[in-house]
Amino acid sequence: MSSAAALIGALWRTSCRRRLHGAPRRSSDAPAQRKLVRSGEERKPVICIEGNIASGKTTCLEYFSRTSDIEVLTEPISKWRDVRGHNPLALMYQDPARWGITLQTYVQLTMLDRHLSAVAAPVRMMERSLYSAKYIFVENLYRSGKMPEVDFAVLSEWFEWITHNISIPVDLIVYLQTTPQTCYERLKQRCREEEKVIPMEYLEATHNLYEDWLIKQTAFPLPAPVLVIPADHDQQKMLQHYEENRERILAASGT
Ligand SMILES: Nc1ncnc2c1ncn2[C@@H]1O[C@H](COP(=O)(O)OP(=O)(O)O)[C@@H](O)[C@H]1O
Numbered sequence: 001m002s003s004a005a006a007l008i009g010a011l012w013r014t015s016c017r018r019r020l021h022g023a024p025r026r027s028s029d030a031p032a033q034r035k036l037v038r039s040g041e042e043r044k045p046v047i048c049i050e051g052n053i054a055s056g057k058t059t060c061l062e063y064f065s066r067t068s069d070i071e072v073l074t075e076p077i078s079k080w081r082d083v084r085g086h087n088p089l090a091l092m093y094q095d096p097a098r099w100g101i102t103l104q105t106y107v108q109l110t111m112l113d114r115h116l117s118a119v120a121a122p123v124r125m126m127e128r129s130l131y132s133a134k135y136i137f138v139e140n141l142y143r144s145g146k147m148p149e150v151d152f153a154v155l156s157e158w159f160e161w162i163t164h165n166i167s168i169p170v171d172l173i174v175y176l177q178t179t180p181q182t183c184y185e186r187l188k189q190r191c192r193e194e195e196k197v198i199p200m201e202y203l204e205a206t207h208n209l210y211e212d213w214l215i216k217q218t219a220f221p222l223p224a225p226v227l228v229i230p231a232d233h234d235q236q237k238m239l240q241h242y243e244e245n246r247e248r249i250l251a252a253s254g255t
């Protein structure tokens, strides 16, 4: 994969990350943790757009890609739908107990690749993160009884090894907060073949995990401060919200 080369020749270096006053402990804040970092490259701000399925993340990223000098990375969903001729996303929805680990292992790899790839613009905005893959989707499969404990244990070991040993910098999380009902409507409208089997209960479960992680901040460590943007509004209103929040987003990323 493209970023594997970035790790070859990477340096073991002390990773000192800024910490907000009063912010909850963040997963990447291990004291004086020596982590693998990309070498030979200036560190650029990274903003992750988080939100439930079909909440409007891609639409938000499209807007910023048109109007700013920002590099936008969408989720590598085309890879999840076609790895050497196989469709692990479709398989996972057909039989989560059998194929959940297959999809989530590949999601973890492709998201790590996204995080480690060279940044081509002054600011990077990316759709979701390695963190939400684990805290929302793996967690949901496990809690709903659709992922065997051994699969969850193996994925957790991988996740913990990666986050303890590799620097995955995130400077700001923008949470597009929707109701599950809104996502259900947008999901139907988008009409992605693999997702036709998704019931409302699935969106409620992922919504609750997002809320516990990013709003109540009780479930898992936060890798970065969170900016919440209410996202149930129509497209025009959402563009206004993005415009209103542009400065805060870019300021929070340190630019
Ligand atoms: N504010 C909005 N109001 C109505 N429909 C929207 C809005 N934002 C996005 N959509 C539509 O909802 C669907 C899902 O949006 P998308 O940006 O792909 O979500 P995500 O990337 O979070 O899965 C798409 O068909 C998109 O055109």
Ligand SMILES: Nc1ccn([C@H]2C[C@H](O)[C@@H](COP(=O)(O)O)O2)c(=O)n1
Binding pocket: 051, 052, 053, 054, 055, 057, 075, 077, 089, 092, 103, 104, 107, 132, 133, 134, 137, 138, 195
């Ligand atoms: N770790 C993940 C990440 C995403 N998915 C699924 C959920 C959706 O069906 C699709 C992409 O989501 P969207 O960007 O449209 O919100 O991939 C998953 O199962 N596990």
